[in-house]
Amino acid sequence: MEKYHIGQEILKEVKAKCPSVAAFARELCKSNSATYEIFGKTSLDTDLLLKVSKLLDRDFFREFSEKCLNGEVAVVDKQTAENCITLLLPNDKLHAVSPRQTMDVVEEYFLMPRKKPLVIFYSGARSRNLPRLVCKKGEEIYGEGMVRKIRLEPAELMHFELGVMSLAKMPQKVVVIKCTMARDYNSHVLIAERLAEESGKHVVLLCLDPIHIPTLPNGRVVLKSLAVSTFSSWNQRAHIFLADDKEKRFAYLIELFQAIKGKGYMDRIYDSIEDNENWAGTLKDLLEEAKQNLTTYEDIVLEESSDKDNRQVEYHQVSTIQPTVNDLNRSEGISHIRTHLRYRMIKETGEIFEYEPMSFDQAKEMMLKLAT
Incomplete structure (x- = not known):
């Protein structure tokens, strides 16, 4: 226990x-x-x-x-103190974190004793502000001059590794390493881990991830993400997450790819409520879970009315993602995805008493109309 x-x-x-x-x-x-x-x-x-x-x-x-x-x-x-960050950032999977929560995680990392480095993947849209904000947060906590910022090119990895012992002796409490684009970040994380262990400093590694979902010549759709491959290899030895932008690009692409594979949040919802006598309770629980864990989740009220017992009824539409026009018009791998569902509930009690499945074609028609 x-x-x-x-x-x-x-x-x-x-x-x-x-x-x-x-x-x-x-x-x-x-x-x-x-x-x-x-x-x-x-x-x-x-x-x-x-x-x-x-x-x-x-x-x-x-x-x-x-x-x-x-x-x-x-x-x-x-x-438990060293692993406390997992309460804000569970290591069960790679999390895409909102801009506001990103700095909450960074702050907690700086304030608690750590042995592991913190690895933050981000998009080009955040390349200017994120490193500055991370350094600023470090100086707010440890004082001016207590953050060492380093720009690391792939060609400099060997030279940087040789200088780890010297860097460990420097007075700064925080080392923020901004990595330029690389084919992979395995060596970067290894060096950051060594620096954190030998110095006791808080080491933050900032890495670019040009995440995208291409189609291979054989027609297979794949997710290309340096963050995903790095997390698979290093999640037990480093704290790793995706610092999303205001457009929620990381969260959107990861959930879109899961939906293409038939393993998205909405797939789980549909699979759990079909042929389930207790579907209403299950649906409510899963919608609440999606709301807590998925930043792209939306639940809107389409209309309100009264039933025969004069109770107020709300007609809701929920979506785990809103596919873009470009993705809706993709010719491969997307026509089967499930991203939307509608339900009715009693407003006063929150009791769900009916749901309506939405096919991809229905969702596509609705979203294309909204886009025009």
Whole structure:
């Protein structure tokens, strides 16, 4: 059985109820760094625990007392503190993170003790601002002059590796390495890992990813992404994520490719509710999960009406992605994808009582009309 970790439980509640960790820190009258230290603790003093309980409207004092009596409390702080970033950035899969949440993850990485490097993949649209924002966040936390920014060309890898020992002795607390375009980033991550281990510094690796979905000569559709291949090899030894842009390009292309393979969020929804007597509850749960985990998810109310019992009924349309006109007109691999669904629910109770499948042709016709 997994042990109860009071700090991680508090962080989960903060994520659910507060706009940011910084906002919670202000309510708690503590600095950001002191607040992040709480998330790594397996026990807290009584006064602080009561204050946290009141702010988050959850009785952590009672929970903690019960877990202590049952011997279910975690006792090792160090490892959980080092892996605490997984609460904001689970390592179960490669996550595409929104611009706002990107800096939340970066801030947490800087404030908690780390052994692993942080690898951020981003698109050309963010190439100017993201490195600057990461460096700025590091200086906000550690002070001016405490961030070392390095631009790394592929041809300089060997020379850079030879200088790792010297760089480890430098006074800066943070090293931000902006990598220019490369065929792969395996050597870059390996060097960043070595630097982080030998120096104890926070090492951030910024890598470009020209993600796209081409069609091979044999007609097979594939996802070309340096981030995906790097995550597959290194996710146990580095924190890796996609820093998405405001157009959500990374999230869109990854979900589109999953839909092409028949493994998208909407495929899972349809497969779970078809021939399911309890489809309404399952549908509601899966829609909530998609809303939490998929930044491209949309749920709009098409109309409101009253039923025969004079109850207010909402007619919803949900989509996991909105395929672009170019993708809708692709000649290969896309005509079967499932991205949309409609349902009706009682407004007062949130009870779903009917759903309507939407075929690709129906969704395509609707979206092409909207585009003209």
